[in-house]
Amino acid sequence: MWVFVLRRIATMLFAILFLTALIFVLMQAVLGDPVVLMLGRDADPATVARLRQDLGFNRPTHVQYLDWLGRLLQGDWGRSFRTPQPVLEAIIARLPVTLELTFLSLVVAVALGVGLGVLAAVRPYTRLDFGISLLTAFGTAMPNFWIAILLILVFALHLRVLPSSGSIPFVEDPLGNLRAMVLPAITLSAAYFSNVARLTRAKILEALESEYVRTARAKGVREARVLLVHALRNSLLPVLSVLGVSISRLFGGAVVTETIFALPGIGILLVDSILSRDFPVVQGVIIVITVGVFLTNFLVELAYAAVDPRIRIG
């Protein structure tokens, strides 16, 4: 197990280093020579050379990268071009909304996905099964911004039961906060609960054909127990592995979802800073997403290995 964990940590670190290096290079390319930026194009070459020497910009790129990485680790993420706010502060202020949105979407994806999957598997090839499979087919193929617009049209503009935009801090009004999160969470989770439902249904149908289910039934175990304990438990392993991949996609979907529902998370911060060319913030948000994606991926792999010994040995 320890060898497995160490190897996974190494993979994760490599991925994070690779992507941050990519961000660093892109930033350098976009911003151009910082010394020329400071002194202007007509500056005296000797002054330029001295300042470059003083600020360390004449060092090789990889040394500058490590230096930059060191400053990030110490919490110095630079300042926004637009506001005097430090980048890290701006991101931390926005992070809770994004985390809540992705967490709730994950909960919806698992609850609704497993629920619908089990329901479809219990009554295979019936109208119920067909309805569920139609719903999940739409769920995977519909772009999430379109789902959002249809949901807003129906639930916010016509039925007026749920708000269409904005967010209230959880500590001020927990119920209001959750109400504002219902439509965004359904939007973001649509593709995932559909995938989870399809996979759960297929795996349960497969399990119900298996020897161990036949044995359990022969022993006289009740059908509900056969389904929920014997078949479902074994079917959830592949579901867990799909969720691992999905979490990273959730971060991408969150950007669009936050923009539509005007949720003040890091996704909207990213889009706003790209549109106003506020590169320090763009860089910061992308780093946070990078670390978030690979960290969650690592945790899911760990969980998967803990549940299924074949992974850590194989």
Next chain:
Amino acid sequence: MRRWTREFGSGKPAVQVSVGAAVIGVALVLAAFGARLGPYDPLRYDPREVLTRPSVAHLLGTDPLGRDVFSQIIGGARISMVVGIVSVLGGLGAGTAIGLVAGTLRGRGADVLMRAMDALLVFPSLVLALAITAFLGVSLWNVIGALAVTFVPTFAILVRGEVLSLREREFITAAGALGVGRLRIMWRHLLPNVSDVLLVQASFGVGTAILTEASLSFLGLGVPPPALSWGRMLREGYSYLLLAPWISVASGAAIFLVALAFQMFSDGLRDVLVRRPGAAAR
């Protein structure tokens, strides 16, 4: 992930392929002839016809500037199809080259390259495309380039996997023993054997690219005006959702239909081309 779609049996493979191909064919015709096929000039302002409801004169109504939505949808097919197809071709070319090389020449360099591909694959593709357009700036070619980059890892990992299993097969070792050069083995013996898998993945990729382009346009970072884009229409219509829901609903439907068509086409194709006998009877 597509495998599960198949297991749900949304239809016989041949039906899926033909329905998908029919919709794709219509989209291609619209893309080729563009706005000329529509009833109106999609960019013509008409102050007398602002935000009119769908009617016989305007099948899908008009937008806040009095432009015909139906004509705009027809005109918007071009950007979606061009961006979708060209970006996938770009990613396919680069990814296949990386996969072939990494699969044929094994070594430390190839390992590091594939690790980098793994990392890019895990990273959310929309954020990757956003980041690239953020740094490069917004234009048709930058959007295509950004999307192409998101496809490179998929194709590289796919091709390398196929190559690793093929290279142990007899016809490849025989070619090697006969003194056939590595480049020729890649081009003449390996590439034709991965083309089926590539075709399936590429047709699926075009659908994904169309969705991502629409997301970028929706966020204001897609192909800039005056080019017509479904994603941007959806965004502009969003401000008038209560007054004129048809703008957003229609452009969203166009994106959905074309993306779904590519998905169906690819699913069906996979069943026809890639599924080997026996594998289907799991």
